[in-house]
Amino acid sequence: MPRPVRQIRFNAFMMNCVVHLAPGQWTAPEDNSVGYLDPDYWVALARKLEEGLFDSLFLGDITGVYDVFGDGPDAALRTAAQVPMNDPVPLIPLMAHATRHLGFGVTVSVAYEPPYLLARRLTTLDHLSGGRVAWNVVTSYLESGARSLGQRELRAHDERYDRADEYLEVCYKLWEGSWEDGAVQRDRASGVYADPARVHAVRHEGRYFSLDGIFQCEPSAQRTPLLFQAGGSARGTRFAARHAECIFVGAPTRNGLRRSVQALRDALAEAGRAPDSALLFAMFTVIVDETAEKAQARYAAYRERASYDGALALLSGWTGIDLSRYAPDDTLEYVDTKAGQSALASFSKLDPQRTWTVRDAVEFVAIGGRGPVVVGDPVQVADExxxxxxxxxxxxxxxxxxxxxxxxxxxxxxxVPELQRRGAYKTAYAPGTLRDKLLGNGPRLQPPHVGAGFRAPDRDG
Ligand SMILES: Cc1cc2nc3c(=O)[nH]c(=O)nc-3n(C[C@H](O)[C@H](O)[C@H](O)COP(=O)(O)O)c2cc1C
Structure with a gap:
């Protein structure tokens, strides 16, 4: 019997800024990246993605600016390398209102605000979008962000994840444990909105957080938003295996990606979860056109227009290494830094079959960041x-x-039409919340996911 064709899923990876992962391209007259300040830009984009049955628009975010390269923010500012950058959260209600099925992944850091405030904001988004929100949990890797938020320095790499574990525990208590399922009665006849006996104060005394209070929001469709994570270091992988339902992997080569996927599947099993219980998404760039010639011509123009200073600012920020101190032909070697460890690993130790000079890595990063680029006509790209x-x-x-x-x-x-013709892409959205659509396992977290263990008992059985 022929094997069933594997279904390909797409999310669009964006940030609320001019330059995300392709510095220099905004200068082309036909490009409208500068439109990010206009609500119509986002609404039109969300509608187009929904037309193409994308699972979600996934919004990255950082706190701080890329000031590692050349020991200052000049290169990032000149090239708009992820600065200026607006808050992604307010985009979501705009786009949710204009769509019915598209999900919205949003990156919010656990580094700079108490869990209570972040949990309330995400619940609000889940309500306003009808259960279409995913949270990309990040721990923040920029010293500039820590300093801007009044901290003397960035916390140590692994400690950021220890603290994030506790942060999520508090969020689960708020989302899953504070309001029982039957707590909201909304009974006009009796005038009772919520049954106080079914709403519980969350008490938490931990190493990093303490809290004593009722969650302010009534439960949303998903309660805990669908959880995304993207940390690829050893500690980051353990964190992802404990919490993530979807994992975002950035690896520039096929061998590197295969190794990252294997490490994540193994870590899920070690965490007591099925290895396939989380969906793994690779960071990727597709340049596709009616003909291969047109696509290749456009790729050549992109390479011509790419800003290598912008790419240096990005890569230095991700790795925590000031690449202005290196010669272009120097080989990148892995060292532990306080920034994101997997970013440097992906251009050094991740794929033993490949070494990278600074020039190689910067040219690679200039179009599509850490993800591979595929160029061609629809048949070629679908094959790839x-x-x-x-x-x-x-x-x-x-x-x-x-x-x-x-x-x-x-x-x-x-x-998308080529993939659909091959039976490799859906032709309609599945019903339900984003969690239903992606995992097909109901709107809420399910055991053995750690978050499900914080659920308040359901008195109605
Ligand atoms: C594909 C990908 C996308 C990421 N997007 C963001 C982001 O939008 N904001 C952020 O602060 N960190 C982002 N990160 C960084 C990770 O969340 C993590 O903080 C970083 O990789 C450091 O952790 P690590 O050392 O475990 O890799 C991303 C990482 C990857 C691989």
Whole structure:
């Protein structure tokens, strides 16, 4: 019997800024990346992604600016490398109101605010979107962010994850344990909105957080938003295996991605979860057009226009290493830093079959960041994506963009129909919340996920 064709999933990977992962491209006259300040830009994009049956628009975010390169923010500011950057959260109600099925992943750091406030904001988004919100849990890796928020320095790398574990425990208590399922009665006849006996104060005294209070929000469709995570260090992988329902992997080579996927599946099993209980998405860039010639010509123009200073600012910020101190032909070697450890690992130790000079890595990062780039006509690109799925065991792609809004329009108009023709892409959304759509396992966290253990008992059985 022929094996069933694996279904490819797409999320669009964006940030609320001009330059995300393709510095220099905003300068082209036909590009509209500078439109990010206009609500219509986001609404039109969300509608296009929904037309292409994307699972979600995934919004990255950072706190601080990239000031590691050249020991200052000048290169980042000149090239708009993830600065200026607005808050992603207010975009979601705008886009949710204009769509019915598209999910919204949003990156919010646990580093700078108490869990209570963050939990309330995400619950509000889950209500306003009808259960279509995912939270990308990040611990923040920029010294500039720590200093801007009044901290003397960034916390140590692994401690950031220890603290994040406790942060999530508090969030689970608020989301899952404070309000019982039957607490909201909304009974006009009796005038009772909520039954006080079914709403519980959360008490938490931990190493990093303490709290004594009732959660302010009534439960949303998913309660805990769908949980995304993207840390790839040893400690980050353990954190992902404990909490994440979807994991975002950034690896530049096929061998590197295969190794990352294997490490994550092993870590899930070690954490007592099924190895396939989390969906793994690879960071990727697709440049597709009607013909291979057109796609290749556009790729050549992108390379011509790429800003290598912008790429140096990004890569230095991600790795915590000031690349202005290196010569272009120096080979990148892995060292532990306080910034993101997996970013440097992906250009050094992740794939033993590949070494990278600074120049190689910067040229690579300049179009699509840490993700591979695939260029071609719809048939070629579909072949490539299916091969990556087979070879590496990923479940789908978080697609970065080069030109806005063109990159996503081309995927929707050229690539999605080809994948659908092959039976490798859905032709309609599944019903329900984002968790239902992606995991098919109900709207709420399910055991053995650690968060499900904090659920208040259901008195109605
Ligand atoms: C594909 C990918 C996307 C990421 N997006 C963000 C982001 O938007 N904001 C952020 O603060 N960190 C982001 N990160 C960084 C991770 O969340 C993590 O903080 C960083 O990789 C350091 O952890 P590690 O040393 O475990 O890799 C991303 C990482 C990857 C691999």
């Amino acid at each position: 994506l299916q091969a990556w799925m087979e070879d590496t065991g990923i479940d789908g792609f978080n697609l970065a963009w080069v030109e806005s809004p063109r990159t996503f329009h081309d995927v929707v108009d050229f690539l």
